[in-house]
Amino acid sequence: MAIQQNILLACDTIVISPDRKILLIQRKNPPFQGCWALPGGFAEDDEDLAQTAQRELLEETSISLNSDELIQFGTYGKPGRDPRARTVSVVYYQFLEKAMEARADDDAAEAQWFPLNALPTLAFDHGVVVRDFIQAQMPEALTE
Numbered sequence: 001m002a003i004q005q006n007i008l009l010a011c012d013t014i015v016i017s018p019d020r021k022i023l024l025i026q027r028k029n030p031p032f033q034g035c036w037a038l039p040g041g042f043a044e045d046d047e048d049l050a051q052t053a054q055r056e057l058l059e060e061t062s063i064s065l066n067s068d069e070l071i072q073f074g075t076y077g078k079p080g081r082d083p084r085a086r087t088v089s090v091v092y093y094q095f096l097e098k099a100m101e102a103r104a105d106d107d108a109a110e111a112q113w114f115p116l117n118a119l120p121t122l123a124f125d126h127g128v129v130v131r132d133f134i135q136a137q138m139p140e141a142l143t144e
Contacts, residue, residue, distance in 0.1 A: 007085075007086045007087070007088055008042055008082075008084075008086065008088070009043045009049075009087075009088055009089075009090070010040055010041060010042050010088070010089040010090075011041070011052040011053040011089065011090050012037075012038040012040030012053070012056075012089050012090075012091045012129065013040060013056070013091070013092045014038060014073065014092070014094075014129070014130065014133050015063065015065070015093070016093070016095045016138075017096050017100070017113055018097065018098060018099055019099070020116060020141065021113035021115055022119070023061060023063070023111065023112075024037065024039075024111070024112060024114055024122070025037055025038075025039050025061060025109075025110065025112075026104070026108060026110040026111075026112070027107070027108070027123060028108055028109040031082070031083045031084060031123070032123035032124065034109070035121065035122070036112075036114075036120045036122055036123065037122055037123040037126050038091070038122075038129065038130070039057045039060045039061050039108070039111075040053065040057075041055075041056040049072075049090050050067040050070050050072075053067065053090075053092040054066070054067035054070065059105060060105060060106050060111065061102040061103065061105070061108065062102065062103040062104075062105055069094060070092040070093070070094055071092060071094065072090060072091070072092055073091045073092060073093045073133055073136070074129070074132065075090050075091070076089050076125055076129055077089070081125045082124055089129075091129055116138070116141045117141070
């Protein structure tokens with residue numbers, strides 16, 4: 001039986017600063033142009049997934065992290081999460097030991113650190129992703 005699928009693969013990255021802020025980018029392009037989102041994007045055909053997360057983070061925020069130190073958090077693939085196509089996203093994370101300056105580049109209009117208790121509305125299903133992450137990795141942040 002032949003299998004035909006039209007599924008895109010993406011990676012997103014959650015980066016938490018030492019003062020417990022999360023790095024978000026403001027999207028420069030549709031869909032969700034002008035909305036805030038986790039840094040991320042589509043995997044290249046010959047690219048390891050952690051390297052995709054690393055590359056997209058660097059391209060959108062100018063922050064360079066070692067792909068070997070990124071930790072896989074979860075996978076999100078609910079149909080309709082991306083209006084362009086069926087997209088499955090593998091989410092990585094890293095807690096930074098020192099503060100890093102973020103500068104928007106590529107398809108990000110802005111890159112900014114946000115307190116976990118003052119997040120803007122997020123594009124795609126990134127609000128669900130961040131909530132799941134906080135519940136799993138930083139439950140104490142829910143009471144702050």
